[in-house]
Each structure stands twice: as structure tokens, then as C-alpha cells.
Amino acid sequence: MLQVYASNKWESKNDLYTGPVVFGRDPEPGGSVCILQDPFVSRSQLRVTELPTGRLKLENLSKTNRIILADGTVLETGTSCEVPFPLRLTIGQTLIDISAAEVSAGGTGALRTIQQPVVGVSTGSSAPKVLSSLGDAANAETLARWFETLLVVQRAAASSPEFYAQTARAVVDLVGLDCGYVLVRRGESWDVIAHCTANNTEGTGFSKTILKRVLDERRTYFDDLRNDRPSASLTEVAAVVASPIIDERANEVIGAIYGAKVRSQTRASCEIRPLEAQGVQILASIVSMGRHRVDTEAEASRRRLQFEQFFSKDLSSELERDPGLLEGREREVTIMFSDIRNFSSLSENLAPREACRLIGDIMDRLTERIREHQGVVVDYIGDGLLAMWNAPKDQPDHACLACRAAIAMQGEMPAINDAWRGLIDGRLGVGIGINTGMALVGNTGSRQKFKYGPLGHAVNLASRVEGATKQLGVPILITGSTHAKLGDRVSNRRIGKVRVKGIGGAVDLFELIPPNAGEDMQRRVEKYELALGLYEEGKFPQACQELYPILAGHAGHYDQPSLNLAALAVACLKTPPKNFDPVFELDHK
Numbered sequence: 001m002l003q004v005y006a007s008n009k010w011e012s013k014n015d016l017y018t019g020p021v022v023f024g025r026d027p028e029p030g031g032s033v034c035i036l037q038d039p040f041v042s043r044s045q046l047r048v049t050e051l052p053t054g055r056l057k058l059e060n061l062s063k064t065n066r067i068i069l070a071d072g073t074v075l076e077t078g079t080s081c082e083v084p085f086p087l088r089l090t091i092g093q094t095l096i097d098i099s100a101a102e103v104s105a106g107g108t109g110a111l112r113t114i115q116q117p118v119v120g121v122s123t124g125s126s127a128p129k130v131l132s133s134l135g136d137a138a139n140a141e142t143l144a145r146w147f148e149t150l151l152v153v154q155r156a157a158a159s160s161p162e163f164y165a166q167t168a169r170a171v172v173d174l175v176g177l178d179c180g181y182v183l184v185r186r187g188e189s190w191d192v193i194a195h196c197t198a199n200n201t202e203g204t205g206f207s208k209t210i211l212k213r214v215l216d217e218r219r220t221y222f223d224d225l226r227n228d229r230p231s232a233s234l235t236e237v238a239a240v241v242a243s244p245i246i247d248e249r250a251n252e253v254i255g256a257i258y259g260a261k262v263r264s265q266t267r268a269s270c271e272i273r274p275l276e277a278q279g280v281q282i283l284a285s286i287v288s289m290g291r292h293r294v295d296t297e298a299e300a301s302r303r304r305l306q307f308e309q310f311f312s313k314d315l316s317s318e319l320e321r322d323p324g325l326l327e328g329r330e331r332e333v334t335i336m337f338s339d340i341r342n343f344s345s346l347s348e349n350l351a352p353r354e355a356c357r358l359i360g361d362i363m364d365r366l367t368e369r370i371r372e373h374q375g376v377v378v379d380y381i382g383d384g385l386l387a388m389w390n391a392p393k394d395q396p397d398h399a400c401l402a403c404r405a406a407i408a409m410q411g412e413m414p415a416i417n418d419a420w421r422g423l424i425d426g427r428l429g430v431g432i433g434i435n436t437g438m439a440l441v442g443n444t445g446s447r448q449k450f451k452y453g454p455l456g457h458a459v460n461l462a463s464r465v466e467g468a469t470k471q472l473g474v475p476i477l478i479t480g481s482t483h484a485k486l487g488d489r490v491s492n493r494r495i496g497k498v499r500v501k502g503i504g505g506a507v508d509l510f511e512l513i514p515p516n517a518g519e520d521m522q523r524r525v526e527k528y529e530l531a532l533g534l535y536e537e538g539k540f541p542q543a544c545q546e547l548y549p550i551l552a553g554h555a556g557h558y559d560q561p562s563l564n565l566a567a568l569a570v571a572c573l574k575t576p577p578k579n580f581d582p583v584f585e586l587d588h589k
Contacts, residue, residue, distance in 0.1 A: 004097070020049045023041070024036060025042065027045075031047070040092030040093055045060070057080060059079075060078060060080070075089075085099055172259075175280055177272070179197050183206065183255050183257075185215075215256075218244050220241070222274075224270070239261045242259075245284050257281075330439070331391060332437065333390045335458055335462035336388070336434050337434075340428060341429035365412045369412060375402065375405055378453035386453065392452075403434065403490045406512060431470060433464070434477070435458055435481065472584075491512070491522075495510060495511050496509065496536075498584045535568065564584075
């Protein structure tokens with residue numbers, strides 16, 4: 001049996017329930033029903049079921065409204081979860097407490113509770129007293145109920161479309177003024193977005209003089225109008241108060257909470273007291289914080305959606321936790337560039353629609369392999385792409401993940417060629433270059449077009465390494481900095497020291513070898529690296545001798561790096577160099 005207390009409760013037979021309990025403004029039949037007098041709750045909002053395990057199952061039945069648990073956990077629409085006793089949660093403006101009922105012999109529990117505030121209700125014993133009735137000293141219960149009601153207003157700020165109307169009503173119902181306005185600045189003018197008046201009171205308009213002081217000095221001002229010459233719309237106004245609504249990001253006044261008392265023969269005094277002005281100031285602060293919270297949540301949601309275009313949900317949640325990720329941060333990353341070989345020539349006979357389908361199919365498959373290995377796709381560049389590891393989250397094995405992703409991408413190419421065999425004349429391949437180094441990582445796009453990625457020398461080098469795969473005749477090349485982080489986890493062979501165009505200095509390049517390459521490939525790797533060492537020592541005849549077995553008997557299917565090295569060794573035999581430099585020169589990008 002469940003013991004339930006709900007603020008804003010309108011109808012329920014009692015506070016003890018058996019079986020599922022459904023909460024809402026007009027719940028559909030099915031179990032016990034608790035009707036809530038809350039405009040921010042769905043018709044059928046929440047189903048609570050007591051489980052045999054002693055826990056509670058919560059089901060959010062709404063299609064629009066979230067449920068917030070006391071620990072800050074959000075139960076999204078259409079989802080469910082299990083939680084322990086006791087439970088406190090919030091729906092709209094309603095606070096619900098659920099506990100296991102301790103039933104006495106008389107059939108009721110011995111629990112005590114207090115009544116929760118109801119926003120906007122100004123009659124009945126449940127309504128908090130207005131500030132004007134508190135006198136010089138108020139009892140603790142009255143003050144507690146007044147501040148509880150303010151907290152309910154604040155809780156509604158982030159999501160309620162009626163929040164401004166609730167605030168204007170609070171100026172009247174809680175502070176005790178005759179008129180309450182929520183104003184926003186539109187250039188040089190002030191527009192009313194919500195207002196409320198006490199019974200039998202007409203709208204009073206507002207004083208531009210006091211609003212100008214609020215705008216200029218960003219402070220709350222209140223005064224009577226005895227010494228002023230009010231406009232026709234303010235002739236019945238005895239005193240006014242205005243407090244600024246401040247945009248915390250822009251640090252400027254964007255609106256005001258405004259209240260007024262009208263002249264009355266039944267009042268001993270029509271002045272606005274400091275306590276009442278402070279009440280208006282509290283409401284203005286709540287609106288400022290509420291707007292900031294709405295803006296922050298909207299910005300977080302926008303960023304999360306942008307991140308989820310590229311990242312897993314785990315990574316996109318990092319952005320919510322730390323929005324500073326979009327700012328440039330220097331960190332070590334592993335960068336991958338890939339490019340589809342012969343795409344332009346092989347697709348030139350395809351209709352534009354078919355060409356788009358082809359590149360879309362290729363990119364879908366390659367992207368999946370990158371994400372499988374926890375990489376981030378930064379950008380698609382024509383028939384190529386840019387990916388990154390070790391940002392935004394730390395990945396200690398980022399170099400290894402990138403290399404394994406590259407091998408998996410190469411493994412997709414046979415299936416892609418088979419799928420498009422009847423439409424393209426030839427075979428597609430992919431060249432991949434990988435480099436590890438320091439880069440500045442953040443939003444490399446603009447505020448209008450978001451792109452989270454890296455900038456710097458490490459990125460430029462990775463791009464050049466991808467281009468080197470064409471000239472050196474290998475599908476995947478990695479730099480020495482990436483190789484240094486692999487250990488023996490990924491097979492490779494050293495291609496040589498290379499000087500690429502546009503990058504100062506020479507860099508060691510290594511070819512990645514698939515794990516299923518076989519023993520023949522392993523022997524080729526050993527022979528090639530032996531020949532490369534001899535070549536770099538200037539022992540050209542010996543280098544050619546080691547390369548010959550690799551090239552013999554492979555007409556039409558030569559190992560391209562061995563053929564390149566043999567050509568360089570033979571050229572040195574024909575014309576011995578005076579100052580031998582073993583670095584391979586690549587003459588174009």
C-alpha cells in the first residue's frame with residue numbers, strides 16, 4: 001500500500017492507495033486515480049506501480065511533459081524507470097511524496113504533513129498572506145508559506161508558457177499591490193507581456209520616469225506620486241515600484257516587474273513599503289534566473305543535437321556537462337584523413353542521383369566503422385572525410401583505435417565494389433592517412449554553422465600523409481608519432497623517411513598491415529625493411545638483391561613500395577650520389 005501526498009490535489013478518495021496510481025488532470029481509467037489541479041500537468045501524466053521487490057516503477061504517460069525526481073533525474077516522455085522508497089518528484093508545479101504506508105489498527109498512518117502552496121490562488125485558507133498584511137513582524141508559518149509559493153513560481157520558470165502571467169499575478173496576490181505588470185524592452189519602448197489587477201481595479205498604465213531610472217541604474221525603485229504630475233493614465237495611481245529583469249549573458253536590462261497601488265479612501269496608507277518593494281525585487285530576480293535557465297537549457301539542447309550529428313550519445317553528454325568544450329583547447333589527438341580513389345573517373349558516367357547514392361553509401365559504411373571504434377567524424381570533404389580521436393573525451397588508446405578503424409574501413413571496400421559492380425566500370429579504393437600530435441580542438445566553424453574539430457600542424461600533416469598513399473602505392477599510412485603509440489598491437493612495416501610537400505622536415509611513414517594478410521605478406525615486410533635499411537646505409541647493390549625476391553614472379557601485381565625502393569637503388573647505382581640523402585621526396589600533395 002502506498003502513502004501519497006500531492007500538492008495541488010483536487011480529487012482522490014484518500015491518501016492510501018493499492019495497485020497502480022495514475023496522476024494527471026483527467027487520467028484515463030486503469031488503477032487508482034489522483035486528479036491534480038495543475039495546468040502544467042498532462043491529462044494522464046504518471047503511473048506509479050509498487051513492485052514485489054519493494055521498489056516503485058514510474059511510467060511517464062505524457063507526450064509533452066517531463067517528470068523531475070528529487071535528485072535531479074529527468075524521466076523523459078514515454079519512458080519508465082524503477083526507484084526505491086521513499087520518493088519525491090515534481091510534475092509541472094505539483095510536488096508529490098510517496099512512501100510505504102504504515103497502517104495502524106485504526107486503518108490510517110500516524111504520519112504528519114504540511115500543506116503545499118498553490119500558485120495564483122488568493123482565497124481560502126491555503127493561500128499565503130500578502131506582504132501588506134504581515135505588519136512589522138510575521139509568524140514563521142506565514143513567512144514559510146510565502147517563500148514556498150515563490151519557489152513554486154521559480155520552478156515553473158524554465159518551462160511554463162504561463163510563467164509571466166503567474167508572475168504578474170504574484171505581484172497582486174503575494175505582494176498585495178493593486179496592479180502587476182511584466183514588461184519587456186523593445187528598442188526605446190516597453191511592451192506589456194503579462195498583467196494582473198486586483199478585484200474592481202482597472203489597469204493603471206505605468207510610469208516611464210521610474211522605468212528610465214530602473215534602466216539607467218539597474219536597481220529597484222519605488223515611490224509615491226504625490227510630488228509628480230502624472231499622465232492621464234496614472235491619475236488614480238498613488239505609488240509605484242519597478243525592478244529590473246536582467247539578461248545575465250548580455251548583462252543588460254531587458255525588462256521590468258512593475259507594480260502599483262491606486263488611491264483609495266478605504267486605506268489608511270497607499271504607500272509602497274520597503275518590504276513590498278523587496279517582494280517585487282525577488283520576483284524580478286526569479287524571472288531573470290528563469291530566463292537564464294531557459295536560454296541555457298535551449299543552448300544545451302541545440303549543442304547536444306549538433307554534437308549528436310557526429311558523436312555517440314555518451315560523447316554528446318560531455319558537451320552538456322562541460323559547454324567549454326566548444327572553446328579551443330590544446331590536446332593530443334589522432335587525426336585521420338581518407339579519400340576515395342578514382343571516384344571522379346569511375347562515377348563520371350553515373351547520373352547525378354546515382355553518383356550521390358554511391359558517395360552516400362560509401363560514407364555511411366566508412367562512418368559506421370569510425371564510430372564503431374569510438375571516433376568522431378569532423379567533416380565530409382567531397383569524396384573524403386576527416387575524423388578524430390581523443391576529443392572531447394580522453395581515450396588513452398586513441399592511436400590504436402584510429403588504426404583499427406582504418407583497417408576496418410579498408411575491409412568495407414570489397415562489399416562496396418560488389419554492390420556497385422553493374423554501375424561503375426572499375427574498382428573503388430580508399431586511401432587513409434593518420435597522424436598523432438597536438439592540435440587546438442574546438443568549434444572550428446562559426447556560431448551559425450557549427451563544426452567541432454581540430455586545427456594545427458598535426459592536421460595538415462595527416463592530410464599530406466593521406467596524399468602520400470597515392471604516390472607510395474599503399475592504402476593506409478601512419479606517421480612515426482602514431483606508430484610510437486601502437487607497440488605490437490597493430491602489424492605494420494616501415495616505408496621510409498619521407499619529405500612531403502608543404503611540410504618542413506622529414507617524417508617516418510609506416511604502412512598498416514591487416515591482421516589476415518598471411519605469411520607471404522609477413523615475409524615481404526621482413527625483406528622490404530631489410531632492403532630499406534641497406535638502402536639508407538648506401539648499400540645499393542645489397543638492397544636490390546633483397547628486393548628481387550619480392551618482385552620476381554609477380555608481374556602485374558608488384559609490391560609498390562618495393563618497386564619504388566628498387567627504382568631509387570638502381571638510380572643510385574647508375575649515378576652514384578655525392579651527398580646521399582635517404583629521405584624520399586614527394587613532389588606533390
